[in-house]
Amino acid sequence: MKKRKLILFFSLLFIFLTCSLLLVSMSRSSIVFKLEGTTLAEEADLILIGLVKEGVSEEIKEEGGIFTFTTLAVQEVIKGPVISEIVIKEMGGTVGRRASMVLGAPRFFKGEKVLVFLRNTGGGFFSVLGLSQGKFSIVKEPASGREMLVQDLSGLHFIGEEPQQQDKIYLEDYLQFLQSLSPK
Amino acid sequence: MFRRIFFLLVLIAVLVLSHPSQNALSFTVFNSKGEQVDPEEYFGQYPWHYLHWNLNKFIEGKVENGKVLYKINPHGSDDIRDASSLIAAITESSNAWQSVETTAFRIENGGLAILGFNEYDNSNTVFWDEKGGIDPHALALTKLSWDSQTGEILDADIGFNGFKVNSLEWKKNHYIQFKIQWTMEDIQKFDWLRRKFIANVQATLTHEFGHLLGLGHSAVAEATMHVPAPNDNTSQRSLESDDREGVTFLYPYWLSFVEGNPGIPGDGAFINSTYKRIYGNPSRGWHDAWSFRLSNPIPLSNFPDSITIIAFPSPQDFQNVDYFQIGIDIYSPIACYSFPGGTFGGYKSTTLYGSTQGCLTKFPNIQHLLQDYDPSCGVTANDVFITDLEIKGHTPTGQFYDITTLDAALFLASPSLRIINIDPATVVKNQEVTLTLTGAGFQRGFTAAYTDESMPGYSFFPSNADYVDTTTLKITLSIWPGPTSTMKMFIRNPTGEVATINFTALASP
Numbered sequence: 101m102k103k104r105k106l107i108l109f110f111s112l113l114f115i116f117l118t119c120s121l122l123l124v125s126m127s128r129s130s131i132v133f134k135l136e137g138t139t140l141a142e143e144a145d146l147i148l149i150g151l152v153k154e155g156v157s158e159e160i161k162e163e164g165g166i167f168t169f170t171t172l173a174v175q176e177v178i179k180g181p182v183i184s185e186i187v188i189k190e191m192g193g194t195v196g197r198r199a200s201m202v203l204g205a206p207r208f209f210k211g212e213k214v215l216v217f218l219r220n221t222g223g224g225f226f227s228v229l230g231l232s233q234g235k236f237s238i239v240k241e242p243a244s245g246r247e248m249l250v251q252d253l254s255g256l257h258f259i260g261e262e263p264q265q266q267d268k269i270y271l272e273d274y275l276q277f278l279q280s281l282s283p284k
Numbered sequence: 285m286f287r288r289i290f291f292l293l294v295l296i297a298v299l300v301l302s303h304p305s306q307n308a309l310s311f312t313v314f315n316s317k318g319e320q321v322d323p324e325e326y327f328g329q330y331p332w333h334y335l336h337w338n339l340n341k342f343i344e345g346k347v348e349n350g351k352v353l354y355k356i357n358p359h360g361s362d363d364i365r366d367a368s369s370l371i372a373a374i375t376e377s378s379n380a381w382q383s384v385e386t387t388a389f390r391i392e393n394g395g396l397a398i399l400g401f402n403e404y405d406n407s408n409t410v411f412w413d414e415k416g417g418i419d420p421h422a423l424a425l426t427k428l429s430w431d432s433q434t435g436e437i438l439d440a441d442i443g444f445n446g447f448k449v450n451s452l453e454w455k456k457n458h459y460i461q462f463k464i465q466w467t468m469e470d471i472q473k474f475d476w477l478r479r480k481f482i483a484n485v486q487a488t489l490t491h492e493f494g495h496l497l498g499l500g501h502s503a504v505a506e507a508t509m510h511v512p513a514p515n516d517n518t519s520q521r522s523l524e525s526d527d528r529e530g531v532t533f534l535y536p537y538w539l540s541f542v543e544g545n546p547g548i549p550g551d552g553a554f555i556n557s558t559y560k561r562i563y564g565n566p567s568r569g570w571h572d573a574w575s576f577r578l579s580n581p582i583p584l585s586n587f588p589d590s591i592t593i594i595a596f597p598s599p600q601d602f603q604n605v606d607y608f609q610i611g612i613d614i615y616s617p618i619a620c621y622s623f624p625g626g627t628f629g630g631y632k633s634t635t636l637y638g639s640t641q642g643c644l645t646k647f648p649n650i651q652h653l654l655q656d657y658d659p660s661c662g663v664t665a666n667d668v669f670i671t672d673l674e675i676k677g678h679t680p681t682g683q684f685y686d687i688t689t690l691d692a693a694l695f696l697a698s699p700s701l702r703i704i705n706i707d708p709a710t711v712v713k714n715q716e717v718t719l720t721l722t723g724a725g726f727q728r729g730f731t732a733a734y735t736d737e738s739m740p741g742y743s744f745f746p747s748n749a750d751y752v753d754t755t756t757l758k759i760t761l762s763i764w765p766g767p768t769s770t771m772k773m774f775i776r777n778p779t780g781e782v783a784t785i786n787f788t789a790l791a792s793p
Contacts, residue, residue: 164402165429191401191427198438200403200429201318203495204422230421254320254501256511 141281144217144229146180148172149238149271152212153185157193166200168193169225170208172216178278188218189225204256206235213238215249215271231256238271247271311509311530312500316435318428320500323533335428335498336534337389338436345394345406346439352497353394354378354442357411361446361485363466370485373468374410377489380508381497384528389497389535403429403439408496410489412446412466421449423464423481424488426495440496442489449481490523499530701725701781706773714765714792716747721757721775721785729778732759736789738769763789 141147150172157168170188177183188208192201206228208214217234218226228234233256236249249269312320314335323334339350346353356374364370371393378391397407400417418425422445429439449462462474462481472484494509502509507526523531703723711717732749735742746761757775768791776782 161404164399164404165427166403194432197431197433198429199316199318199432200427200439202401202425202427204425229419231419233421254511 138281140217140229140234141179141278143219144179144234145220146186146218146226147178147216147278148174148180148186148218149176149178149213149215150174150186152208152210152214154210155193155208157195159195159198165191166193166195166198167191168208172214175213178275186218187225188216188227189221189223190227202231204231204253206232207252208235215274236269236274241268241270249274310503311507311526311533312502313498313530313534314428314500316430316432318430334534335430335435335437337497338434339388339390339535341436343438345397346408348394351390351392353392353408354440354496355394355397355407355409357398357400357409358396359412359414361412361444361466362414363446364468364485369468373486374489377486377493380490380523381493381531384523384531387528387531387535389531391493391497400443401427401441403441407441408439409441410444411441412444414446416447418443418445418447420445420447423449423483424492426492428495428498437498442492442496444485444488494527494530497531498534499527502526502530701727701775701777701783703773703775703783703785706785706787708787710788710790711763711771712790712792713763716760716762718748718758718760719773719787721759721773722755723783725777725781725783726751726753726755726757726775727777727779730757731776732757733774733776734761734763735772735774736763736766736769737771738766739764743774765792767791 153171153173155168155170157166159166168190170190172186172188174184174186190202190205192205193199215236215238217229219229221227232251232253236251238247239250240246241248247270249271310322312322315321316335318335321334337347337352339347339352341347345355354374356371360367360370375393378393381387382390394407397405397409397411399405399407399409400411400413402409424442424444427439427441427443428437430437444466445464446466448464462479465475465480465482466485467482468485469482470484471482472487474481491508499509501511504510504524504526506524508523509527509530701723702725703721705722707720707722708717711719728751730749730751732746733743734746736744744761744764746759748758748760750758752758759773763771766789769789771787771789773785773787774782775784
């Protein structure tokens with residue numbers, strides 16, 4: 101009988117400790133400035149899949165720094181007017197020895213296939229929404245050959261959310277999700 | 285039955301407790317491509333591969349007198365009317381970094397600047413954007429510019445979003461816009477009723493200042509440079525050990541190389557140096573060692589016949605040390621050499637062993653380091669620089685000696701007096717000109733004189749002769765009118781050494 105009471109006592113103690121730990125870890129999660137897919141889709145002027153044709157960095161002194169103009173050959177428009185080519189203008193880049201960046205801004209690589217959420221910044225240019233949150237690289241999963249979305253958010257500083265291992269996102273699933281949200 | 289429940293609960297508890305915790309040091313820095321990298325992975329490479337401020341370089345309005353300057357946009361924040369409190373909060377944020385005991389990083393309020401993200405305005409600016417110019421989902425942004433070959437940061441601007449956060453989804457298909465309200469009160473939270481995110485200036489800025497000095501994000505949850513900012517507290521105003529380790533890595537504490545005066549930093553300093561304890565992290569199992577990074581790389585040509593000496597103010601402290609092992613990193617911008625052991629870009633490490641007598645360690649001629657360079661490249665001693673000295677003391681008991689004094693004076697044996705260059709090398713007679721002499725071994729109290737081959741038998745004295753440091757002198761003179769001729773400048777140290785260099789004086793028009 102005494103032994104049972106002892107076991108019961110330790111069991112309750114463990115329940116208490118376990119719950120406390122879970123509560124502590126949960127208290128770190130909350131509403132964040134991180135953008136969900138629905139928010140990205142809601143705010144984007146243009147959502148498209150494209151191939152990076154080229155990126156050219158230019159020093160524009162009157163605008164205060166180096167800017168990179170990335171030209172995308174548009175393959176599919178998910179939201180916005182149908183166009184064949186767009187230019188994304190972002191702060192940062194490299195001209196000669198001088199380099200600059202906005203921490204967390206997206207980077208594009210020639211030949212890269214991307215899904216981008218863009219906002220129209222005027223002058224015929226677009227910028228990526230939510231810094232690198234609005235850019236996904238499209239890569240093929242080696243095993244299945246299916247196209248997946250990959251995001252580099254390492255330079256971003258989110259409010260209140262621990263970085264989490266992202267589940268695999270397949271392009272076709274994500275497109276279905278987007279198309280259900282915002283018709284062309 | 286109870287026993288089964290008990291074991292089940294134990295299992296659950298073990299699973300929860302065994303959740304990986306990130307308590308190791310894990311600060312990251314940016315490499316010269318602007319990518320975040322773990323310093324440990326780059327261990328062995330010279331820290332100049334990382335983005336950092338060269339505190340010895342003058343960049344008008346940005347780096348002066350060994351300090352990084354930041355300026356505040358006079359508009360301040362619409363949310364904070366008390367400008368002096370705002371400035372005080374900004375100062376506190378920057379002070380958090382420079383108050384780390386083991387770092388040489390220094391930062392100071394340099395006044396006001398009107399522009400925002402601008403690389404060319406002679407200002408590292410802290411500003412609030414109240415009009416939506418900053419991405420509407422960012423609380424604050426830091427923009428860095430740097431020299432991609434040296435990793436030296438050239439500009440850093442920090443922009444705060446004073447406008448709003450666009451429609452965040454708070455529930456499926458329900459969007460809400462938040463105004464960001466900056467505060468200096470000890471809070472940081474969402475105010476759902478008023479649709480505001482109340483953000484603490486100091487907590488955000490301390491993190492952004494970490495980026496400004498070259499740090500990336502950290503995986504240590506407690507660190508100020510951790511990726512997510514806590515949304516419910518202001519703990520990021522103060523630094524944790526991981527942050528302190530990061531700033532120390534990039535800007536180790538200053539020591540001075542002094543000639544003949546160990547323990548009196550700055551007195552006749554030949555060159556400034558820094559130390560870092562790169563092996564001294566017990567959590568990683570490294571042994572104690574100290575590395576002294578030279579603030580100004582020294583050309584190998586400064587040591588035609590010299591020895592390297594390490595001296596400490598209290599020889600007694602080291603009487604039980606049987607040897608010091610000295611590692612020297614040398615670098616050549618002309619990456620053209622081959623040697624056993626491989627290369628790191630233009631860098632190369634080598635280790636010398638010297639005999640230790642008390643507090644002194646002496647080395648013979650180190651010119652042989654040049655032999656490792658491919659002779660066909662034409663690399664000379666002027667093209668190779670000593671960049672880093674690493675010291676490991678070893679006691680008779682076999683333990684590595686932990687050098688703990690900050691008063692250690694480390695110096696390279698005084699190079700013989702030499703003048704390497706004179707600028708300009710051609711002047712015009714009857715016009716006042718200031719000549720810059722560079723070389724080695726200049727001493728305070730030197731005297732300067734010059735002769736003119738067209739006036740044999742006469743010596744002339746400059747109107748002004750300034751000692752800048754042991755490598756630089758400034759001489760102002762106006763040469764008597766006469767025909768074009770060769771001049772000879774004499775520099776004499778108080779110890780009696782004399783060096784000369786020729787220059788040309790053109791006939792006055």
